[in-house]
Amino acid sequence: xxxVLAAIGGVAVLTVDRPTVAxxxxxxxxxxxxxxxxxxxxRVTNPxxxxxxxxxxxxxxxxxxxxxxxxxxxxxxxxxxxGTSTVNFTTAIDNRNIPTWWASHVERGxxxxxxxxxxxxxxxxxxxxxxxxxxxxxxxxxALNTSEPRPINASLPFVxxxxxxxxxxxxxxxxxxxxxxxxxxxxxxxxxxxxxxxxARIDYTLTMNGIAVGNGTTGEGTVLxxxxxxxxxxxxxxxxxxxxxxxxxxxxxxxxxxxxVSLTAVLELPGNRTVELPLDDLGTNTTxxxxxxxxxxxxxxxxxxxxxxx
Numbered sequence: 001x002x003x004v005l006a007a008i009g010g011v012a013v014l015t016v017d018r019p020t021v022a023x024x025x026x027x028x029x030x031x032x033x034x035x036x037x038x039x040x041x042x043r044v045t046n047p048x049x050x051x052x053x054x055x056x057x058x059x060x061x062x063x064x065x066x067x068x069x070x071x072x073x074x075x076x077x078x079x080x081x082x083g084t085s086t087v088n089f090t091t092a093i094d095n096r097n098i099p100t101w102w103a104s105h106v107e108r109g110x111x112x113x114x115x116x117x118x119x120x121x122x123x124x125x126x127x128x129x130x131x132x133x134x135x136x137x138x139x140x141x142x143a144l145n146t147s148e149p150r151p152i153n154a155s156l157p158f159v160x161x162x163x164x165x166x167x168x169x170x171x172x173x174x175x176x177x178x179x180x181x182x183x184x185x186x187x188x189x190x191x192x193x194x195x196x197x198x199x200a201r202i203d204y205t206l207t208m209n210g211i212a213v214g215n216g217t218t219g220e221g222t223v224l225x226x227x228x229x230x231x232x233x234x235x236x237x238x239x240x241x242x243x244x245x246x247x248x249x250x251x252x253x254x255x256x257x258x259x260x261v262s263l264t265a266v267l268e269l270p271g272n273r274t275v276e277l278p279l280d281d282l283g284t285n286t287t288x289x290x291x292x293x294x295x296x297x298x299x300x301x302x303x304x305x306x307x308x309x310x
Contacts, residue, residue: 017047019080021128024118026063026293029090031251033244036093038063038071038293042118044087046080057122061091064115065136065292066104070097078120098247099178099240105138106176112136114292134294140259143286144171144185152265152277163197164265164277165190167229169284174235181238183214185261185284188231191224198223200268202234203276207260208288209249213242221268234263250290257288 022043030037040061057078063070073091105112117131146169151162167188174182183206191197200221206214218235250257261284267275 018125019044019046019048019122019128021045021118021120021130022084023130024061024116024132025295026091026116027295028251028255028292031095031248033248034095036071036095036247036251038073038091038093040073040089040091040116040118042087042089042120043084044078044080044120045084046082049082051079051081057120059087059089060119060121061089062117063091063093064117065101065112066108067113068097068101068104070094070101095244095247098244102240102243103176103178103181105136106173106181110138110140116293136290136292138288138290140286140288141171141173141183144261144284145169150279152279154267154275154277156269156275159193159195163191163193163267164199164224165192166279171284174237177240179240181240183236183238183261185234185236185263186231187234187263187279188229189224190229191226194226196223196225198268199232200266200274202232203264203266204234204236205260205262206236206238207262208243208246208257209253210258211242211246211249213246214238236261250288255290255292258285259288260285 022045024040024042026038026040028036029039042059057076059075059078061073063072071091071093073089075087075089078087101112112135114134114136115131117129120128122128147167150166152164152166153161154163155161156163167190168186169188170186172184174184176182185204187202189199198221201217203217204215205212214237216236220232222230222232224230246257263279263284265277265279267277269275
């Protein structure tokens with residue numbers, strides 16, 4: 001493009017080259033119960049020796065996770081200084097999208113493809129587009145697997161402890177739906193005593209950063225004869241409609257979550273006596289760390305996550 005500048009004694013012609021978009025960098029910058037804010041720095045390179053006022057310019061930005069549109073944002077009117085400069089704008093994620101994304105993350109083997117895209121529409125120069133792709137992975141079930149034997153004591157009269165030994169635990173996801181994320185936890189139990197041990201059921205509670213996301217009773221009743229081993233499967237489930245509350249805590253803690261799986265074996269003894277044995281020492285707790293925008297340390301160690309007010 002040519003710009004003609006009038007001057008005394010003649011005419012000066014100045015060639016103005018097209019500005020380009022060098023890339024983007026995003027980070028979480030705020031969260032409340034309904035919305036998560038993402039701040040994006042758009043790097044614009046102006047090869048000209050003078051600033052360019054990009055009036056009527058529109059920047060559109062989008063964030064997609066596993067093809068799900070999580071949020072969009074835009075900004076008008078940009079000033080590009082000579083060289084490379086940054087333009088900041090904000091994209092809002094609707095937290096109601098979190099359960100849908102979570103279901104897709106589990107369905108794909110705990111993998112998420114994060115795509116951030118920006119389109120800069122500049123009159124005369126046209127539209128410049130830039131996108132960044134990254135893969136987010138977790139291994140929640142892998143962290144819950146253990147082959148370390150764990151003795152379970154009951155402090156019952158006339159019965160030596162331990163009354164049970166959990167030889168191994170394993171965890172797998174079930175068939176996830178929009179409403180529920182099943183988590184099957186297999187417990188390989190051994191009865192080291194000289195009497196039968198009747199296990200009536202397994203009660204469970206699932207927490208994420210202290211937020212209860214699932215609880216109930218699972219497992220079929222069984223009797224472990226002396227010296228025998230059996231595997232009981234506790235079929236727990238996360239209620240996906242609780243996950244938008246969890247997400248707020250996850251972002252506030254710099255993308256870190258403490259997942260707790262609390263299990264209780266219920267024994268039914270002669271004389272209608274019921275004994276509850278907490279299985280809290282099975283290692284069924286883990287930490288989930290994510291880095292959605294690949295900032296190197298959660299939601300960017302240089303910028304703390306700010307809780308927004310309504």
